Amino acid sequence: MNTHKFKFILLLVLGLGTPFYSCKDYLDVNVDPNQSTISRIDLQLSAAQLMTAVGIGQRIYPQLSILAQYQTGGPGVSLGDPDQHKWASSEGNEVFRELYRSSANLNYIIQNSTENNYIAIAKVMRAYNFQVNADLFGDIPYTQALKGDIADGSILHPVYDSAKDVVYPGIENELREAIDLIERGGTVTPAADDLIYGGDMALWDKFAHSLLLKVYLRQGASGQAKAAQLFESEDQFILTNEEAAKVDFFDMAGQRNPQWNAAKSTALGNFYVATSTATDYMTATGDPRLDAFYDPTADGPHYGLYPGDIQAALPTQQFSRPAGALAPAGGLMFGPDKPVILLSAWESNLLLAEAAARGWITADAGALYNAAVLASFEYLGLDAAAADAYLAAGGAYDAANAIKSIALQKWISMNNLQPVESWIEARRFDSPSTPIFFSPGGIFHSPTKNSLGTGIFPSILPYPESEESLNQSFPGQHSLTAKVFWDN
Secondary structure (H helix, E strand, O other): HHHHHHHHHHHHHHOOOOOOOOOOOOOOOOOOOOOOOOOOOHHHHHHHHHHHHHHHHHHHHHHHHHHHOEEEEEEOOOOOOHOOOOOOOOOOHHHHHHHHHHHHHHHHHHHHHOOHHHHHHHHHHHHHHHHHHHHHHHHHEEOOOOOOHHHHHHHOOOEEHHHHHHHHHHHHHHHHHHHHHHHOOOOOOOOOOOOOOOHHHHHHHHHHHHHHHHHHHHHHHHHHHHHHHOOOOHHHOOOHHHOEEEEOOOOOOOOOOOOHHHHHHHHHHHHEEEEEEEEHHHHHOOOOOOHHHOOOOOOOOOOOEEEOOOHHOOOOOOOOOOOOOOOOOOOOOOOOOEEEEEOOOHHHHHHHHHHHHOOOOOHHHHHHHHHHHHHHHOOOOOOHHHHHHOOOOOOOOOHHHHHHOOOHHHHHHHHHOOOHHHHHHHHHHHHHHHOOOOOOOOOOOOOOOOOOOOOOOOOOOOHHHHHHHHOOOOOOOOOOOOOOOOOO
16 A cells, blocks of 8 residues: 555655654754755654554563563563563663654644644644653653754753643643644545645544543543533544554554564564463463463463563463464464554553543443453454353443453553553552452562562663653652552
8 A cells, every 4th residue: 555655665764754843944044945844744653653663662661561561581582671560761862862852853743833723633632642651751851842943942951840740731732732623624634645634634633532531531630611511422532443543553664562572473473472460361361362461372271471480480381372372473462464553442442441430421431441452352352252252251341340440451451551551540540448359359460579678569661761861950869659640
């Protein structure tokens, strides 16, 4: 398809995104009169979307799959640090950097385009980028970020803003502005340069609404009234797999999924095995997605490894692997042609289910929960009959424990598909009073060698080492047990 060819030509030309940060005025002492000084809006958009996909789909992807207890280090390799809850400040460099690089390109679009549709898409993507970084790192540069150009103030050391009081309200405003621009319409609509929706502004409207609902849920009680106002119709939100926000990749040189490409395909099989956390829970609930998420062992059953426990395992013991990890051509979970998912149908339906279960919106929480399960099953190639059987048995919605039911279903559905979002949500849902994942009584296991101490889990990523060394406004490193404002 032309769209796909266009996308990866960009990838090669821009090298996963221009490093120039739209510095149209910076150091312009010697200007080549024969070289264009105007950056094309369409190229900026494509590059920005690719940078976002790389940011959440490469190095941080397997690391947070470990923290979300989908997988752990396998035979012949020790993942060491993540498996033992050790995190150096270098671990978050890539996701932090790529999301800011993406936002720099989006900034250029917002500042230089006159087209409502381009500006709206850029605002939605910028909101997504800042939300992910705030949810992973807490307080981050926002109001002074991306202003290194002379025209923007030459701010090379942006201050850190409160995630709660500044970043999240800013994200909310950007999304509301984007929705307004979409409703007003535009004269020019992106096409192949929009790698997510191909310029379908109705789908961008759904993405924006789903993101905004997520913002309100994470704001807690202060978001309740705004969520109710936002919810005029379920049709405003991502509801089906066809509407999901994702960046596609393809099994061709220079076009492969960033995680697959980085891990060099078959080497994946040496890195990861299933955790007993995941296999035991799914076995206990009779979840047929177990076979889709994980390849069985040679003797048939699924076996998971206790997190971080590979050194204690028998050398002959076989463990389940994420689907496709050992296959040269990949599989459902790992593969060169797998997309990087930004926001899925199961996630959006469960956001709505949560809002309904909390009484924020008037909707059937159980029906939305069931719709999320069906979307997950369909994505994995399982039919509606299998979903119905699961919902009638171990996967049934528990209205008496609605939030726990929704949280667990979100964790299951995101298995190795959205590990970044899954770890964020696991932290938000869990609390000592409602133990679901981390707290005593939750399903997560404390690694055998836990650098933080038995039963203690990371609740935030350390700031990148690049910020420590380069940003003079850096506020100081926080501990791994510090909390983002929405973390209970």
